[in-house]
Amino acid sequence: MNDSISRRKLITSGIAMAAGASGLAVAASVASHYGLIPPDSGGIWGVGETLTYATQRLLMSHHSLAREFNRSEVSKVIPVSGDPPKTEPFQRLLAGKFADWRLTVDGMVARPSKFSLDELKRFPSRSQITHQACEEGWSFIAEWSGVPLSYVLNLVGVSPQAKYVVFFPFDESWDSLDLPDAYHPQTFLAYNLNAQDLPTPHGAPLRVRVARQLGYKSVKYLSRITVTDNLKNIGKGFGSAAPEYGYSWYAGI
Amino acid sequence: MLGSLNRGMSESAYAPRLVLQSTEVLDSPRHSALVRITHWIFTLSFIGLVISGFAIILAHPHFYWGETGAIGTPTLFSLPLPTMLGGPSGWGRYMHFQSAWFAVLSGLLYAISGFLTQHFRKRLLPARADLSWGSLRASILDHLRFKRPVEEDSYNVLQRLSYLAVIFLFFPLMIVTGFAMSPAITSVFPFFVTVFGGQQTARTLHFFIADFLVLFLLVHIAMVMLAGFKSRMRAMITGRTGGGKQAS
Numbered sequence: 039m040n041d042s043i044s045r046r047k048l049i050t051s052g053i054a055m056a057a058g059a060s061g062l063a064v065a066a067s068v069a070s071h072y073g074l075i076p077p078d079s080g081g082i083w084g085v086g087e088t089l090t091y092a093t094q095r096l097l098m099s100h101h102s103l104a105r106e107f108n109r110s111e112v113s114k115v116i117p118v119s120g121d122p123p124k125t126e127p128f129q130r131l132l133a134g135k136f137a138d139w140r141l142t143v144d145g146m147v148a149r150p151s152k153f154s155l156d157e158l159k160r161f162p163s164r165s166q167i168t169h170q171a172c173e174e175g176w177s178f179i180a181e182w183s184g185v186p187l188s189y190v191l192n193l194v195g196v197s198p199q200a201k202y203v204v205f206f207p208f209d210e211s212w213d214s215l216d217l218p219d220a221y222h223p224q225t226f227l228a229y230n231l232n233a234q235d236l237p238t239p240h241g242a243p244l245r246v247r248v249a250r251q252l253g254y255k256s257v258k259y260l261s262r263i264t265v266t267d268n269l270k271n272i273g274k275g276f277g278s279a280a281p282e283y284g285y286s287w288y289a290g291i
Numbered sequence: 292m293l294g295s296l297n298r299g300m301s302e303s304a305y306a307p308r309l310v311l312q313s314t315e316v317l318d319s320p321r322h323s324a325l326v327r328i329t330h331w332i333f334t335l336s337f338i339g340l341v342i343s344g345f346a347i348i349l350a351h352p353h354f355y356w357g358e359t360g361a362i363g364t365p366t367l368f369s370l371p372l373p374t375m376l377g378g379p380s381g382w383g384r385y386m387h388f389q390s391a392w393f394a395v396l397s398g399l400l401y402a403i404s405g406f407l408t409q410h411f412r413k414r415l416l417p418a419r420a421d422l423s424w425g426s427l428r429a430s431i432l433d434h435l436r437f438k439r440p441v442e443e444d445s446y447n448v449l450q451r452l453s454y455l456a457v458i459f460l461f462f463p464l465m466i467v468t469g470f471a472m473s474p475a476i477t478s479v480f481p482f483f484v485t486v487f488g489g490q491q492t493a494r495t496l497h498f499f500i501a502d503f504l505v506l507f508l509l510v511h512i513a514m515v516m517l518a519g520f521k522s523r524m525r526a527m528i529t530g531r532t533g534g535g536k537q538a539s
Binding site for chain 2: 085103107113114252286
């Protein structure tokens with residue numbers, strides 16, 4: 039009798055384990071299809087990272103707006119982290135007040151383009167006063183102005199197969215956004231900070247502003263934007279430079 | 292030694308009660324398998340949260356009140372810690388959120404089963420009589436005098452109140468103050484941050500409640516040691532206290 043119980047137990051738990059494993063495999067493939075697996079999902083922290091990203095993408099509206107503030111709430115101290123790129127191309131453009139600077143937009147788009155700063159400034163602009171927190175813990179409120187990224191993406195015609203928008207700056211801190219954040223109404227290419235030209239240490243001539251993620255996703259010193267369906271072949275394949283230094287790709291939390 | 296002393300006391304003092312209990316109750320473990328499993332998953336997660344929380348603080352050991360705060364603005368206080376950039380807060384954040392997931396999921400499982408099995412109502416909700424001032428005072432004085440607790444199968448009123456506060460007040464507050472720091476979550480639920488009056492206030496409260504929970508953990512461990520470390524550990528690992536037919 040004992041024997042039959044243990045055999046039954048063995049068979050039941052065997053079936054349960056097989057069902058669990060195939061269930062997980064199906065779940066992973068469905069999750070991947072719906073864009074719920076972050077590019078840095080490997081490694082020991084992949085479980086938590088995937089749970090956070092998938093849950094936020096599943097349960098939260100893609101259009102929820104970050105809080106906006108009054109001009110009286112703008113911080114007096116706007117901290118700067120990091121130095122501007124010391125590389126020759128950036129320094130040359132900076133010396134020429136970015137007159138020769140162009141933003142390249144390419145990849146999976148119908149009309150690859152280059153835009154000058156003046157052209158970008160002639161596009162419909164958007165201003166917003168938002169809170170920006172650094173992953174380190176400090177934060178500030180500032181007013182940013184620029185052109186919505188969605189406007190530029192619609193202008194160049196993004197392929198329906200595209201999944202990510204990748205940002206290449208003049209320094210090493212390249213990054214990428216999924217389409218919900220790239221097309222988000224508060225995501226834009228900022229050229230003004232508190233109604234002044236973007237100061238050089240804040241990312242001149244143009245930086246990304248992503249209101250629903252931490253500060254390090256707002257790439258500074260922008261040079262090129264590439265639209266792609268696959269992040270595997272860029273850098274080490276983690277979706278941005280951050281995971282190569284031990285920081286998560288998704289910074290909505 | 293002390294354990295056997297306790298056991299002796301409990302057997303003589305509580306023998307009449309034991310008689311009234313069915314053998315089923317006597318055989319049932321002190322802690323159910325679900326409580327034991329979630330307890331130890333939660334323990335590991337909590338240790339992960341404390342270690343990673345400390346690592347994150349190292350990137351900016353300064354605290355503020357209100358919506359914003361940075362170097363160059365007035366601080367509420369600063370911890371006497373070195374500032375370590377580009378390292379601890381990276382793996383710290385990965386570890387913090389992964390640990391938080393395990394803590395929240397095992398905590399939810401524990402809470403749901405606690406409601407379904409009426410564990411909270413039967414074993415943690417204090418009796419109305421125990422909440423009288425006299426009864427509370429007696430229990431507080433017993434604790435202050437370090438009076439050795441008699442071996443019982445139920446928690447005393449202070450234990451009940453502190454477990455309830457930790458489970459239903461402080462851990463939920465940890466989650467909400469954590470949510471208040473997430474720019475994505477607050478875009479959907481701005482209430483999580485506005486209720487505290489700002490993101491930096493939420494961060495500071497998150498730190499203080501974490502300190503309080505670490506303090507609770509230390510007291511919890513001290514109490515377990517006072518009550519008999521071996522038997523309590525055995526109870527939380529195997530479910531049994533190993534004391535023969537006693538009901539604890």
